[in-house]
Amino acid sequence: MPTSADIAADWLLSGLELRSTLFHVGRYCGAYRASTAGHQRASFHLILEGACWLHLPERPGRPQRSVRLGAGDAVFLLHDMPHCLTPEPNAPAAAEYATRIGTMSPLNAEPTDGDGLALACGFFEFRSDLGDALNALLPDYIVVRHDDVRFAGARTLFDLIRAETARNGDSPSPLINRLTDVLFFYALRAVASADDFAPGLWSVMQRAEFAPLVNAIIERPGDDWSTHAMAAFCHMSRARFCKQFAESCGQPPAQFLAILRMKVAAEMLRRGASMLNAAEHVGYQSESAFAQAFKRVTGLLPGACRRAHPRHPSAAVH
Template identity: 35%
Template sequence: MDVLTDLLHRARAQNALVRQLIQQPPWSVTFAEVPPLSVVAAIEGRSVVRLDDQAVPLDAGDIALISGVDEYTIADDPATPPQILIRGGRKYLPGSDEELCGDWALAPRTFGDGLPGATVMLRGAYELRGAVGGRVLELLPSLAVVPTGSRTRAALDLLTAEVGCDEPGQDAVLGRLLDLVLVLALRAWCARPEAGPAWYQAMADRAIGAALRRMHEDPARRWTVAGLAAAVGMSRASFAARFAALVGEPPLTYLTGWRMTLAADLLRDTDRTVAAVARGVGYEDAFAFSAAFKRAHGVSPSAWRRRTWAS
């Protein structure tokens, strides 16, 4: 299993939200109290994403990945003043608690006026899980724009064709198509040498990519540098040097960091004992596990569990 697949599989929440906007300019919609990750795509016409002091244009087919923010605005033009605030699935006047009335729906999951010359936008939102979800968010700045490409455009066309339908299994179809759009957009973003994390670039290396896959497929195995090197057909010294150069840290440092991420979510999401969690991520000695966990997260495993269960 490659690193990106493992991250997305473990972080994925259910019931991803997908909505379509078909609105004639001028228009401006602000989304507040948003989930950790949003996917906004321009389907027809030009638009902008406004985030803090940024106003980034989107051409048809462009995808914006928005992460780790409380609020953002999509509009037809940077100069269009805010018109609608969406919070908790309800519409408000911006800067007011006055809820707007009236039916804005054109079809299931489709909103706007639907008039000729309208801009068409898609928006998907993800609730990501736990510490692994945090690692997904670390891949991105608060706003990452992926220009249109043949593969992303084809996936967006499929999602657009399905979003207005209301047939059995529709939420499952939309969730999987949104996943496809997200994965293709993340690939495109991370593949940029100046943007992607070191481990993403390292996956293209035959030996180091294979070592990363092995660690993610079986993180609890008692891996050693020598064992990983032998598994990918390299000497211990050459493997250790190449891994550190490409990934940015030694092999076992990377492995320990991933194990501590998995452990944090096991402590939060299960009632396993600390000793059982330790064994689940490759530690026979619960004391050694607790020391490693505290170095990574700043608190003991028990304190982490109490804090996350209380939140």
């Protein structure tokens, strides 16, 4: 059965708008250094056959990393960041990450040395109701392992992707883009449920003392959720509540409350609710104050969010 944390995480992820595009599908043989960096876009690599090493250079606060990827694995790079794929476990020099080596041949070409790498690479764009607030809480990259129990449902997706890449024709199947979208959602859900993903929204949801509060705010966002009221709901003193909440989430309770409220408001606006109705539903009596808070959290004005989704006539919130 899904836990309260799983349900809340799915609710937060429900506002994502995602679009994947396939960049290339093919095979590398011999020496190669492949990368999708430098395009100012998030990207992905799906290992269809063979194995390789993902190298990430050193950056402030993080040492250089090399991760082995095998058939059935995938990596999603959530930002445009320096990286490369090579057949060797040793990382290249920092100045060499941007230098591509090798040529990708068609996928139906047989590997000449038995160590070829079949690869599908592409880019994706995703936007959330929470804007930069969500992006800031996500890791730089997510590795999806084919044998990880958290991704059990994704194995069928990967098999479908591999079957689509094997289809004859000069152009890859457009279904690969849609299947990759779903695979990325699986990856995000796994990250949302990971015990080691902290601080962040989901670390709060996984705390037994805080999960009921999160669900109560989602159900009744317009209630008077002052810091004192939230502490009382959790049966804690105000000082203890603020300390433990901030340690778990990485942000104060008031900021977390604003994120949840604006998520609810964004869903209402997408379904056609007026700005006044959305503002009152999440606890704001002033449209101007609501508009400022909405833009601060989502990066958009309420009117822009509503105009971007004119297809939903109902303003109901579930």
